[in-house]
Amino acid sequence: MTAAAVPALVERAREGDARSVGRLVSLVEDESPLLPELTRALVPHTGHARIVGLTGAPGVGKSTSTNALIGELRRRGDRVAVLAVDPSSPFSGGALLGDRIRMGDHVLDPGVFIRSMAARGHLGGLAWTTPQVLRVLDAVGFDVILLETVGVGQSEVEVAGQADSTVVLLAPGMGDGIQAAKAGILEIGDVYVVNKADREGADRVARDLRSMLGLAERREGAWQPPVLKTAASTGTGVADVVDALAEHAAWLRESGGLHARRVRRAREEIETLALTELRRRWGTVGESDRLAELAEAVVAGETDPYAAAETLL
Amino acid sequence: MTAAAVPALVERAREGDARSVGRLVSLVEDESPLLPELTRALVPHTGHARIVGLTGAPGVGKSTSTNALIGELRRRGDRVAVLAVDPSSPFSGGALLGDRIRMGDHVLDPGVFIRSMAARGHLGGLAWTTPQVLRVLDAVGFDVILLETVGVGQSEVEVAGQADSTVVLLAPGMGDGIQAAKAGILEIGDVYVVNKADREGADRVARDLRSMLGLAERREGAWQPPVLKTAASTGTGVADVVDALAEHAAWLRESGGLHARRVRRAREEIETLALTELRRRWGTVGESDRLAELAEAVVAGETDPYAAAETLL
Numbered sequence: 001m002t003a004a005a006v007p008a009l010v011e012r013a014r015e016g017d018a019r020s021v022g023r024l025v026s027l028v029e030d031e032s033p034l035l036p037e038l039t040r041a042l043v044p045h046t047g048h049a050r051i052v053g054l055t056g057a058p059g060v061g062k063s064t065s066t067n068a069l070i071g072e073l074r075r076r077g078d079r080v081a082v083l084a085v086d087p088s089s090p091f092s093g094g095a096l097l098g099d100r101i102r103m104g105d106h107v108l109d110p111g112v113f114i115r116s117m118a119a120r121g122h123l124g125g126l127a128w129t130t131p132q133v134l135r136v137l138d139a140v141g142f143d144v145i146l147l148e149t150v151g152v153g154q155s156e157v158e159v160a161g162q163a164d165s166t167v168v169l170l171a172p173g174m175g176d177g178i179q180a181a182k183a184g185i186l187e188i189g190d191v192y193v194v195n196k197a198d199r200e201g202a203d204r205v206a207r208d209l210r211s212m213l214g215l216a217e218r219r220e221g222a223w224q225p226p227v228l229k230t231a232a233s234t235g236t237g238v239a240d241v242v243d244a245l246a247e248h249a250a251w252l253r254e255s256g257g258l259h260a261r262r263v264r265r266a267r268e269e270i271e272t273l274a275l276t277e278l279r280r281r282w283g284t285v286g287e288s289d290r291l292a293e294l295a296e297a298v299v300a301g302e303t304d305p306y307a308a309a310e311t312l313l
Numbered sequence: 314m315t316a317a318a319v320p321a322l323v324e325r326a327r328e329g330d331a332r333s334v335g336r337l338v339s340l341v342e343d344e345s346p347l348l349p350e351l352t353r354a355l356v357p358h359t360g361h362a363r364i365v366g367l368t369g370a371p372g373v374g375k376s377t378s379t380n381a382l383i384g385e386l387r388r389r390g391d392r393v394a395v396l397a398v399d400p401s402s403p404f405s406g407g408a409l410l411g412d413r414i415r416m417g418d419h420v421l422d423p424g425v426f427i428r429s430m431a432a433r434g435h436l437g438g439l440a441w442t443t444p445q446v447l448r449v450l451d452a453v454g455f456d457v458i459l460l461e462t463v464g465v466g467q468s469e470v471e472v473a474g475q476a477d478s479t480v481v482l483l484a485p486g487m488g489d490g491i492q493a494a495k496a497g498i499l500e501i502g503d504v505y506v507v508n509k510a511d512r513e514g515a516d517r518v519a520r521d522l523r524s525m526l527g528l529a530e531r532r533e534g535a536w537q538p539p540v541l542k543t544a545a546s547t548g549t550g551v552a553d554v555v556d557a558l559a560e561h562a563a564w565l566r567e568s569g570g571l572h573a574r575r576v577r578r579a580r581e582e583i584e585t586l587a588l589t590e591l592r593r594r595w596g597t598v599g600e601s602d603r604l605a606e607l608a609e610a611v612v613a614g615e616t617d618p619y620a621a622a623e624t625l626l
Contacts, residue, residue: 035619036617036619036620039617039618039619040617040619040620043614043617044614047614131618259612262612263605263608263609263612264608266607266608266609266611266612266618266621267604267605267607267608269611269618270604270607270608270611270618270621270622270625271592271595271604271622271625273618273619273621273622274595274622274623274625274626275588275591275592277622277623277626278588278591278626279584279588282584282587291580291583291584292576292580294579294580294583295576295577295579295580295583296576296579298579298582298583299572299575299576299579301356301357301360304349304352304353304356305352305444305579305582305583305586306348306349306352306353306586307349307353308579308583308586309583309584309586309587309590310590312583312584312587313587313590313591
């Protein structure tokens with residue numbers, strides 16, 4: 001593929017051709033040299049999609065919830081893309097295949113696009129790939145992008161930082177109260193959902209969560225995250241989640257929070273791209289290797305890491 | 314504290330003064346401006362300690378195993394430092410306090426030093442802090458440094474990369490076989506330990522693990538990771554683990570693997586220090602802010618992230 005072919009591929013993707021969308025995403029995943037070209041072609045079409053992060057520990061019913069959310073959003077006329085990211089899987093690219101199959105209700109719907117990504121690639125990992133894939137999905141015309149991550153570790157928090165609104169899923173019977181406090185999910189959720197609400201203990205999880213959220217200090221005019229209950233397998237409560245997300249989106253626009261989040265994300269992306277380019281020049285990505293000599297010198301005791309870093313700069 | 318006081322503090326730490334060791338570690342954690350000075354003072358004394366990574370999911374008995382390993386290493390005359398790192402905890406600095414208390418058998422032993430770290434700090438996070446703390450512990454004369462991490466996510470794999478030898482702990486009844494394959498632990502362990510060997514299912518976990526490790530392709534002359542069984546709470550099997558670690562250390566020296574690992578770690582550290590310095594200059598760490606204008610321009614659609622990254626460079 002040549003640089004000249006990029007605008008036409010973007011055009012076909014914007015007309016709704018799923019295969020072209022898939023090819024654009026693959027250009028990002030394959031770290032194509034055409035990405036600067038592609039980015040220029042996409043940028044004028046971006047800024048429309050709402051990016052909704054969806055996170056929660058394994059077993060809370062994330063795939064079922066995604067499936068149910070897609071259904072509700074489609075009923076309201078939204079085109080929906082799902083980007084499922086697994087940062088805990090540095091070695092494998094296929095861990096989420098099962099999820100894609102479970103979200104199969106919508107496989108034949110042309111208004112739905114589903115893609116899984118693992119933390120592969122030579123460049124900056126998911127911090128490098130995720131914003132670029134989100135830009136593709138935004139530019140080709142999806143109204144809502146569901147960004148699904150596994151768990152709530154440090155990498156997941158970084159991925160969640162790419163979303164406009166973040167839904168944190170919990171379920172009864174998983175010791176979630178303590179886990180929640182420990183892993184910092186009280187600081188990342190805009191909407192909390194206790195799934196499997198038909199099971200024993202769901203009310204207690206919701207109550208504990210509300211009281212923990214109530215204890216957190218919030219600035220005046222800040223968003224107060226609601227705690228909702230769903231049974232995603234039957235669809236109960238899912239419309240309320242979509243309503244809460246619409247309210248959060250309106251609040252983000254009115255409060256100036258949306259602009260602030262976008263500026264922060266642009267900063268992070270510029271920085272990631274610049275650092276990746278530098279690492280390429282230094283030789284930790286790609287072929288040259290100016291770092292190797294310095295590292296040998298450090299191990300030999302001829303210099304120290306701080307002095308070597310200064311030499312490199 | 315002044316730069317002139319650094320060598321004397323290093324000297325006291327090397328004479329075995331635990332408070333001085335603690336102060337040196339704090340200089341790293343507090344991102345002291347004296348770190349280049351300190352690094353120069355430490356480097357001539359490094360290269361002696363064996364760094365042993367210890368990782369495993371919550372519940373496998375990591376603290377009990379650490380405690381038992383300390384005991385066995387002390388019986389053999391080694392001075393032992395423990396650095397317990399929790400990368401999954403970006404928001405809190407105190408998550409590991411409980412572990413320190415559980416390792417309390419050795420709190421009064423001057424040949425043992427125990428320290429916990431969470432992923433706090435403004436600079437490069439654990440990738441920035443961990444190698445510098447390891448250098449302190451090496452230089453002040455510990456023979457073995459146990460680097461304990463929680464779980465096996467991407468951040469944990471990075472921390473494990475700081476070790477010369479990595480022990481992966483498992484336990485029966487945790488669905489570990491599948492988890493192991495998924496999270497890539499088959500690629501990071503030098504010694505596998507099935508703890509709680511007195512419980513039902515331990516033999517099956519060990520057998521499954523051996524067969525999965527047997528399936529992995531290894532180059533000729535490569536290290537074949539042993540699968541051992543322990544009951545850390547009674548000490549059963551712990552001496553075998555220490556023997557296996559000694560064998561791995563000997564193999565590393567003879568095969569040239571030790572030098573290769575040290576060069577790789579030096580590369581990574583130089584790169585991390587250089588990138589952190591650049592981020593400081595760009596304004597994502599510290600006070601100035603050249604990135605802010607570029608990010609606003611990207612959000613306004615006046616430029617794109619690739620072009621902005623080039624401008625920054």
